[in-house]
Amino acid sequence: MSNPHVLILGAPGAGKGTQSRRLVEHFGVEHVTTGDALRANKQMDISHLDLAYDTPGEYMDAGELVPDEVVNEIVKTALEDADGYVLDGYPRNESQTEYLDSITDLDAVLYLDVEEEELVRRLTGRRVCENCGATYHVDFNPPEEPGVCDECGGDLYQREDDTEETARERIQVYEENTAPVVEYFRDAGVLVEIDGEQTPDEVWEDIRDALE
Numbered sequence: 001m002s003n004p005h006v007l008i009l010g011a012p013g014a015g016k017g018t019q020s021r022r023l024v025e026h027f028g029v030e031h032v033t034t035g036d037a038l039r040a041n042k043q044m045d046i047s048h049l050d051l052a053y054d055t056p057g058e059y060m061d062a063g064e065l066v067p068d069e070v071v072n073e074i075v076k077t078a079l080e081d082a083d084g085y086v087l088d089g090y091p092r093n094e095s096q097t098e099y100l101d102s103i104t105d106l107d108a109v110l111y112l113d114v115e116e117e118e119l120v121r122r123l124t125g126r127r128v129c130e131n132c133g134a135t136y137h138v139d140f141n142p143p144e145e146p147g148v149c150d151e152c153g154g155d156l157y158q159r160e161d162d163t164e165e166t167a168r169e170r171i172q173v174y175e176e177n178t179a180p181v182v183e184y185f186r187d188a189g190v191l192v193e194i195d196g197e198q199t200p201d202e203v204w205e206d207i208r209d210a211l212e
């Protein structure tokens, strides 16, 4: 597939970011991820929308969804600029799914299936490179030197929302809002279900098989 439009679905901690990096390397597509885009704009003033909070960061630190108006705009701009892409972290509810359908066409929809306790273990042990965004895990995928990125030497940090309490809240929000999105694509007959509890290499093999 050249310049594919790939959607990767899965709960927080399912391995979407990890596998998206491999898709980027293999297919040369753009990684469009609302989580990273919002983290870079945590302090953005959205008070004109007159909603519960005045910045994206307040929603994120509570584990809640950032309002659709904000997220849809980010995705629209990013997809306009991308040739092929892997979309990660969006859509997360029905209205985002309808919006996505109105602005682009998808070639593949992947779903990484992982059970809840494994998600919590993954999220609470996650470490991210502040320089290049590479993701590690203190037990499952440790860097050679603790706190230092293997790929670029950057410092690793723990995300503010990767505490056990906020991780469980995010999984709850996922079950309520995003699980129906998975069902929507399953009912449409386009969902490729992948056992996300395998090793990262095994998951990647299944993804490649599905796309090639």
Ligand code: ADP
Pocket (backbone or CB within 6 Å): 011, 012, 013, 017, 034, 035, 036, 038, 059, 060, 061, 063, 064, 065, 066, 067, 071, 088, 089, 090, 091, 092, 096, 161, 170
């Ligand atoms: P994870 O990779 O663990 O699923 P993300 O980095 O995708 O987490 O998202 C972090 C936070 O950013 C979410 O908890 C939510 O507050 C916000 N966010 C990300 N994507 C969306 C979206 N599509 N709609 C609303 N909020 C979002």
Ligand code: ADP
Pocket (backbone or CB within 6 Å): 010, 011, 012, 013, 014, 015, 016, 017, 018, 019, 122, 123, 125, 126, 127, 135, 136, 137, 138, 140, 141, 196, 197, 198, 199, 200, 203
């Ligand atoms: P998501 O983007 O879906 O929130 P990440 O790709 O950031 O998930 O992965 C969450 C955590 O789990 C990270 O610490 C990552 O290193 C680890 N991880 C990713 N895939 C696997 C896997 N197949 N087995 C074990 N740990 C994994």
Ligand code: ZN
Pocket (backbone or CB within 6 Å): 129, 130, 131, 132, 133, 134, 149, 150, 151, 152, 153, 154
């Ligand atoms: Zn790095």
